[in-house]
Amino acid sequence: MELLGVIGNPIAHSLSPVMHQAALAAAGKQGIYLAFLVKPEDLGQAVRGAKALGFTGLNVTIPFKQQVLPYLDALTPEAESIQSVNTIAFTGGRIVGHSTDGIGFAAAAEHELGYDFTGKTVLVIGAGGAARAIVAQLLSQQCRVYVTNRTEARAFTLLDLAGKDPARLTVVPMQPQNLESIMAQVDAVVNTTPVGMKQQAAQPELPIPAELLLPQHLVIDIIYNPKQTLFLELARQKGCRTQNGVGMLVWQAVKAWEFWWGITPPAQVMYQAVEDALKASLR
Numbered sequence: 001m002e003l004l005g006v007i008g009n010p011i012a013h014s015l016s017p018v019m020h021q022a023a024l025a026a027a028g029k030q031g032i033y034l035a036f037l038v039k040p041e042d043l044g045q046a047v048r049g050a051k052a053l054g055f056t057g058l059n060v061t062i063p064f065k066q067q068v069l070p071y072l073d074a075l076t077p078e079a080e081s082i083q084s085v086n087t088i089a090f091t092g093g094r095i096v097g098h099s100t101d102g103i104g105f106a107a108a109a110e111h112e113l114g115y116d117f118t119g120k121t122v123l124v125i126g127a128g129g130a131a132r133a134i135v136a137q138l139l140s141q142q143c144r145v146y147v148t149n150r151t152e153a154r155a156f157t158l159l160d161l162a163g164k165d166p167a168r169l170t171v172v173p174m175q176p177q178n179l180e181s182i183m184a185q186v187d188a189v190v191n192t193t194p195v196g197m198k199q200q201a202a203q204p205e206l207p208i209p210a211e212l213l214l215p216q217h218l219v220i221d222i223i224y225n226p227k228q229t230l231f232l233e234l235a236r237q238k239g240c241r242t243q244n245g246v247g248m249l250v251w252q253a254v255k256a257w258e259f260w261w262g263i264t265p266p267a268q269v270m271y272q273a274v275e276d277a278l279k280a281s282l283r
């Protein structure tokens with residue numbers, strides 16, 4: 001029996017258990033995947049306890065992706081470069097941290113839209129953990145990346161990912177006039193902030209004004225609840241191709257399986273489980 005789970009706080013609304021359980025059943029794997037609410041002060045004990053209990057692996061979510069680093073024995077190069085971990089494997093007596101967020105993001109665009117980010121010019125909105133993973137992935141695919149963030153100083157912390165090379169990564173102030181000056185060069189716009197998320201605000205908000213979008217942009221929102229944020233809806237009305245966050249959720253999990261077992265789970269089954277759970281949450 002494989003023991004697996006996701007640790008976070010809050011965690012009650014995580015769709016990872018239904019998604020992984022569906023994949024385990026479809027793959028004919030004997031396993032159980034649960035969500036664990038962990039107090040920040042108990043994080044180390046939770047990770048070591050999972051190892052002691054014989055867990056195969058864990059996923060790590062908000063707010064522990066960086067906080068978990070001191071409790072790990074080793075990091076993969078992907079996790080090392082962004083200093084963030086969303087997947088842990090207990091293997092050979094060691095606790096190994098990995099990040100599948102960036103590769104999951106790129107895989108979602110490739111599988112859902114046939115979109116290849118290689119060499120593209122991308123505007124990333126936000127500078128938190130998710131943005132770090134996505135920016136590192138884009139840079140590994142020779143993208144020209146612009147980052148904009150409410151707190152501009154935080155956006156500058158991403159510059160190390162590009163060796164502080166302004167030809168690869170540039171911080172753009174969030175004022176519309178600054179953003180407007182780069183939009184014609186941009187191929188894709190990615191929202192990594194929670195702006196537009198369900199229950200985030202009384203009124204749906206936009207991460208940047210939708211007037212800045214151009215029909216040639218691919219617009220991705222990594223939010224999956226609601227499935228269509230106001231930002232995506234307005235982008236669609238402008239004629240942009242759009243993608244929501246369900247794909248990244250599924251493909252980061254697919255890549256976690258590849259890390260744990262070297263096997264690719266049935267992504268379609270995982271999509272279906274997530275779609276069903278989202279539908280049920282609307283009722």
Ligand code: ATR
Pocket residue numbers: 062125126127128129130131149150151154192193194195
């Ligand atoms: P995650 O790990 O999911 O990326 P995070 O590290 O907390 O989460 O980062 C959240 C990102 O969304 C940050 O870029 C944050 O901007 P600040 O650096 O200014 O805090 C951004 N964000 C969160 N709420 C926001 C809001 N209401 N408006 C604009 N940006 C917001």
